[in-house]
Amino acid sequence: xxxxVISPEVLDELEEILIGADIGVRTxxxxxxxxxxxxxxxLLNDTDELKRVLRQELxxxxxxxxxxxxxxAVRSELDIPTDIRPYVMMVVGVNGVGKTTTIAxxxxxxxxxxxxxxVCAADTFRAAAADQLTVWAERVGIPVIxxxxxxxxxxxxxxxxxxxxxxxxxxxxxxxxxxxxxxxxLMNELEKMSRIARREVPQAPHEVLxxxxxxxxxxxxxxxxxxxxxxxxxxxxxxxxxxxxxxxIVVAIARELGLPIRYVGTGEQLDDLAVFSPExxxxxxxx
Amino acid sequence: xxxxxSEKLKKTLKTLRxxxxxxxxxxxxxxxxxxxxxxxxxxxxxxxxxFVERVREKALGxxxxxALSPAQQVVKIVFDEMVxxxxxxxxxxxxxxxxxxxxxxMVGLQGSGKTTSxxxxxxxxxxxxxxxxxxxxxxxxxxxxxxxxxxxxxxxGIPVYEDPTTDDPFKLARAAYREAQLRxxxxxxxxxxxxxxxxxxLMxxxxxLKAELHPVETLFVADAMIGQDAVRSATEFHERIGLTGxxxxxxDGDARGGAALSIRxxxxxxxxxxxxxxxxxxxxxxxxxxIAQRILGM
Ligand SMILES: Nc1nc2c(ncn2[C@@H]2O[C@H](COP(=O)(O)OP(=O)(O)OP(=O)(O)O)[C@@H](O)[C@H]2O)c(=O)[nH]1
Ligand SMILES: Nc1nc2c(ncn2[C@@H]2O[C@H](COP(=O)(O)OP(=O)(O)OP(=O)(O)O)[C@@H](O)[C@H]2O)c(=O)[nH]1
Ligand SMILES: [K+]
Ligand SMILES: [Mg+2]
Ligand SMILES: [Mg+2]
Numbered sequence: 001x002x003x004x005v006i007s008p009e010v011l012d013e014l015e016e017i018l019i020g021a022d023i024g025v026r027t028x029x030x031x032x033x034x035x036x037x038x039x040x041x042x043l044l045n046d047t048d049e050l051k052r053v054l055r056q057e058l059x060x061x062x063x064x065x066x067x068x069x070x071x072x073a074v075r076s077e078l079d080i081p082t083d084i085r086p087y088v089m090m091v092v093g094v095n096g097v098g099k100t101t102t103i104a105x106x107x108x109x110x111x112x113x114x115x116x117x118x119v120c121a122a123d124t125f126r127a128a129a130a131d132q133l134t135v136w137a138e139r140v141g142i143p144v145i146x147x148x149x150x151x152x153x154x155x156x157x158x159x160x161x162x163x164x165x166x167x168x169x170x171x172x173x174x175x176x177x178x179x180x181x182x183x184x185x186l187m188n189e190l191e192k193m194s195r196i197a198r199r200e201v202p203q204a205p206h207e208v209l210x211x212x213x214x215x216x217x218x219x220x221x222x223x224x225x226x227x228x229x230x231x232x233x234x235x236x237x238x239x240x241x242x243x244x245x246x247x248x249i250v251v252a253i254a255r256e257l258g259l260p261i262r263y264v265g266t267g268e269q270l271d272d273l274a275v276f277s278p279e280x281x282x283x284x285x286x287x
Numbered sequence: 288x289x290x291x292x293s294e295k296l297k298k299t300l301k302t303l304r305x306x307x308x309x310x311x312x313x314x315x316x317x318x319x320x321x322x323x324x325x326x327x328x329x330x331x332x333x334x335x336x337x338f339v340e341r342v343r344e345k346a347l348g349x350x351x352x353x354a355l356s357p358a359q360q361v362v363k364i365v366f367d368e369m370v371x372x373x374x375x376x377x378x379x380x381x382x383x384x385x386x387x388x389x390x391x392x393m394v395g396l397q398g399s400g401k402t403t404s405x406x407x408x409x410x411x412x413x414x415x416x417x418x419x420x421x422x423x424x425x426x427x428x429x430x431x432x433x434x435x436x437x438x439x440x441x442x443x444g445i446p447v448y449e450d451p452t453t454d455d456p457f458k459l460a461r462a463a464y465r466e467a468q469l470r471x472x473x474x475x476x477x478x479x480x481x482x483x484x485x486x487x488x489l490m491x492x493x494x495x496l497k498a499e500l501h502p503v504e505t506l507f508v509a510d511a512m513i514g515q516d517a518v519r520s521a522t523e524f525h526e527r528i529g530l531t532g533x534x535x536x537x538x539d540g541d542a543r544g545g546a547a548l549s550i551r552x553x554x555x556x557x558x559x560x561x562x563x564x565x566x567x568x569x570x571x572x573x574x575x576x577x578i579a580q581r582i583l584g585m
Contacts, residue, residue, distance in 0.1 A: 016332055019326055019332050019515065020332050020515045021515070022514040024327075025323055025326045025327050094512065094537075094540070095400070095565070096397075096398030096399065097398060098397070098398060125565070126435075126565070127402075127434075127435045127438035127439050127442070128434040128435035128437075131430075131431035131435075132430045132431040132432075132434075132435070134431075135430035136430055180537065180540040181540075181541075182539075182540060182541045213398065213510075213512075214516075215396065215510070215513050215514060215516045215517075215520070216512050216514055217329035217512060217513060217514025217515065217517075217542065217545070217546070218327055218328075218329055218543075219329070219512045219540065219541065219542035220512070220514075222541060223512075240396075240398075242483065243396070243483045243484070243485065243516070243520070244483075244484070244485060244516055244519050244520070245514070245515075246516075249514065268397070268428070268429070
């Protein structure tokens with residue numbers, strides 16, 4: 001659409017787009033209010049300018065965490081520092097968001113860059129969770145460390161780290177069971193896994209990725225709060241962006257918790273993982 | 288009842304004191320609060336719009352009740368309307384016929400909880416409805432999907448039809464159907480692969496599976512944490528496949544579950560069960576008044 005004057009209907013439409021993308025009521029109302037003020041002061045005159053300003057606002061929100069969080073969180077796994085061995089990554093999140101699949105994709109990526117990767121099947125709870133990870137590990141061509149169902153997941157983490165040290169592996173990726181963030185015992189279990197990792201490898205886990213399903217609504221913010229409180233979350237992975245959901249809740253998360261978005265999942269195959277692009281993300285909100 | 292929303296409305300309606308009718312200005316102001324509360328609970332934008340319009344009409348010009356404060360009165364109008372839209376007060380049951388087997392088809396987006404819910408529902412039907420279920424997974428795509436259902440079947444003591452020599456969902460479905468007929472299982476629960484509503488190939492597969500199996504129930508399993516996209520995915524599943532009900536999973540979390548209202552009002556299909564945990568006994572009948580309370584933030 002070409003240039004239009006910014007009528008109240010345009011602002012309503014904008015509100016609908018932002019809320020419809022799950023950006024959230026609070027963030028949306030604030031953004032729309034900002035725009036409205038600028039329109040009233042004649043600082044913004046047509047829809048083209050509006051789009052440009054809004055895009056900048058959103059980009060600023062999404063880019064801010066990358067600047068503010070410690071360097072560690074935004075370092076690419078693709079050049080993992082040689083002085084950290086093994087480099088330990090944990091992948092966490094609520095049930096069914098795509099953790100195990102994301103690990104397969106990440107392992108594939110990191111291995112292709114010339115690293116020796118081990119995956120750790122620390123979901124000892126869900127039916128056939130270890131089998132699922134094992135199938136993926138075979139496809140990627142990497143070893144998986146696992147134990148009997150029902151084993152304490154921290155014990156599997158311990159095993160995996162010992163194995164990694166003795167094999168001189170570069171990277172260990174820990175798959176954790178899906179858990180709802182309001183379950184205290186399960187969150188404590190996660191904290192224990194992280195603690196054991198740190199005991200066995202200095203500074204570990206070096207990275208904790210929180211996986212969010214793009215279709216998640218406002219609850220995503222509380223998920224991020226609670227996981228970040230329990231383990232040192234360093235970034236987000238937004239999965240299932242190949243659907244029609246926009247994943248807007250990450251804007252609220254970036255804004256309130258300063259967590260950067262690292263990757264996006266765009267399908268169920270190994271290659272369906274991309275480094276997060278704020279520009280592409282923001283543009284897709286208005287498609 | 289509904290502390291947070293009532294408090295907000297109390298502020299909004301505080302100048303109403305002494306009037307005998309709910310006035311237009313007051314109702315409009317109250318509707319703004321309600322609209323925000325519903326959007327924060329993940330009710331779809333369009334659904335909120337329609338809902339608020341209906342409530343506004345109901346509330347306009349109503350006598351101010353003696354027994355309730357105006358804020359409580361507005362909340363009650365909202366609550367009653369929501370319960371009504373969610374299907375009234377009672378839980379809906381499953382439809383069974385004399386046909387053997389009765390097929391129940393489980394469908395939905397990736398990771399929504401289909402496989403787990405298949406196990407839960409089978410256990411529920413065996414224990415509470417004296418049915419004899421057989422399970423089959425036709426998910427030939429997700430790694431170890433069929434193993435997952437097998438493990439679940441063992442855990443709940445319900446047989447699972449398996450054939451590791453084929454990767455054809457139709458062969459699996461047909462063979463399981465025959466097996467159920469031969470061995471006298473009165474119910475066949477079919478767990479399908481997760482799929483996106485815009486994945487044409489897989490949606491066609493699902494429509495064909497349904498055409499072959501003539502299920503008595505086609506249940507859409509939806510994650511209670513889902514946001515604004517719920518309407519789009521549920522509507523497309525309903526239009527292409529024809530749903531007969533919904534299972535709302537992961538209600539043991541702290542999401543408000545506004546998707547329940549969106550899905551119900553857009554598809555017209557009742558929510559029949561809620562999943563409230565990862566264990567196989569964590570399935571409950573759906574009560575509209577409970578979810579209405581939750582959406583409104585009790
Ligand atoms: N369309 C699409 N599907 C995905 C994507 N990522 C994962 N999935 C699918 O989502 C479903 C759940 O993925 P999993 O990797 O098992 O999720 P999880 O978080 O490990 O699940 P739990 O361990 O049970 O909590 C599977 O069917 C995956 O194939 C994605 O980016 N796009
Ligand atoms: N807390 C909780 N978790 C649940 C519930 N229902 C399912 N889950 C969990 O959600 C995750 C996904 O469940 P699945 O049954 O594998 O989902 P699915 O729809 O079959 O997934 P795909 O086959 O990959 O599409 C698992 O970790 C389950 O344990 C529930 O009611 N509450
Ligand atoms: K999308
Ligand atoms: Mg998993
Ligand atoms: Mg499944």
